Amino acid sequence: PxxxxxxxxxxxxxxxxxxxxxxxxxxxxxxxxxxxxxxxxxxxxxxxxxxxxxxxxxxxxxxxxxxxxxxxxxxxxxxxxxxxxxxxxxxxxxxxxxxxxxxxxxxxxxxxxxxxxxxxxxxxxxxxxxxxxxxxxxxxxxxxGEDEPMITDAEKFAILRRQITESIERIDEYRGILHIRRHLAASPLFKGIANFRDTRISMLRASTYDELSAILNQVEEQLSTQEIKRNPTTTQQI
Ligand SMILES: Cc1cc2nc3c(=O)[nH]c(=O)nc-3n(C[C@H](O)[C@H](O)[C@H](O)COP(=O)(O)O)c2cc1C
Incomplete structure (x- = not known):
């Protein structure tokens, strides 16, 4: 339009x-x-x-x-x-x-x-x-009519990683990452995490796959060990 x-x-x-x-x-x-x-x-x-x-x-x-x-x-x-x-x-x-x-x-x-x-x-x-x-x-x-599936954070991270890889394969590393930034920025997976601002900025600025992947690994690890936490009201909306 x-x-x-x-x-x-x-x-x-x-x-x-x-x-x-x-x-x-x-x-x-x-x-x-x-x-x-x-x-x-x-x-x-x-x-x-x-x-x-x-x-x-x-x-x-x-x-x-x-x-x-x-x-x-x-x-x-x-x-x-x-x-x-x-x-x-x-x-x-x-x-x-x-x-x-x-x-x-x-x-x-x-x-x-x-x-x-x-x-x-x-x-x-x-x-x-x-x-x-x-x-x-x-x-x-x-x-x-099936039950609402439980989709774990691990699965969601895996799906986002696959999306990043496919985007890079389809275009090239830099533009593939540029393309995916708006998806990462909008993702409910990263909503409501306390003190997440700096990590979010680095995630959205990363320009190579290795850099981005390291940040995602770190966030996933920290969420799974509860080193960083989501606001519980936000979690329900994901
Ligand atoms: C970023 C973005 C890109 C879009 N690109 C196209 C497009 O190339 N062709 C098209 O027919 N619609 C495009 N749309 C419109 C969507 O296909 C859809 O019609 C619209 O977003 C309404 O559906 P939704 O409420 O589920 O988003 C785009 C929408 C967005 C947000």
Whole structure:
């Protein structure tokens, strides 16, 4: 939705020129031999929430699934995602492709509600997974009715380490670490630790894998031996 993208007619900017969006979608579907999916918002602004019609038009272009983020472009990330609107898209009997709902899902309970109340075929989770990629395991359990899984700190550290390694493999050491910083900064794993400020700064400034890994090892070790402690009210929110 950001101005430098949408202002050029790209990204959510395509919602301002639906004929062109449909033309691009059809052209992509024709050009490739793999399934094409679309992700879009509900419309450009409150006066143009056209997603119900648009969903059908996109399906007619030959896409194989549709994700709807329940906000307009004008909302950016303010307000709440409009899940009633997403449900209305799904209620259309002419829509036969899978519909994936997106926006503001942060817990297993909310993910489950998206299926139960709004009838979507899938959910997509963005911000809540930043720094907490293990959230998908809790969400999957809530959706399938299994018990909430106990995910230990050791597992969470292992997941973050893997994320760092994969990010480095995908790009390079320095930029891979730059990419991961915002995830570490947002991670609930490091929230509520007493006197953590200096360590947090070093963690977010580390520029090599070895440096970052040594800091993570130290934090993990200190948490496990209770040398450093989390505020108990914060722990419950992780
Ligand atoms: C850092 C960041 C990067 C994003 N990049 C993209 C992107 O490249 N393409 C896209 O369709 N949406 C992108 N989004 C939007 C998310 O996919 C999602 O639609 C939005 O965050 C709402 O879902 P959420 O409430 O679960 O975060 C991005 C969001 C964030 C926070």
């Amino acid at each position: 950001v101005k430098k993208v949408a202002g050029k007619g790209a990204g959510a900017g395509m919602l301002r020129d639906i004929p062109k969006m449909l033309e691009i979608t059809s052209a992509v579907v024709k050009a490739v031999n793999i399934p094409v999916t679309v992700k879009t918002r509900t419309g450009w602004d409150a006066d143009h929430r056209i997603i119900a019609t648009l969903a059908e038009q996109l399906q007619d272009c030959g896409i194989k699934a549709l994700t709807v983020h329940g906000r307009t472009r004008a909302q950016m990330y303010t307000g709440r995602a409009d899940w009633e609107m997403i449900a209305r898209v799904k209620e259309n009997p002419r829509l036969t492709i899978p519909l994936i709902g997106n926006g503001d899902i942060t817990t297993g309970q909310e993910a489950r509600e998206a299926f139960d109340r709004y009838g979507v075929d899938g959910v997509m989770v963005g911000r809540a997974s930043i720094g907490a990629p293990w959230i998908f395991r809790s969400m999957k359990a809530a959706i399938t």
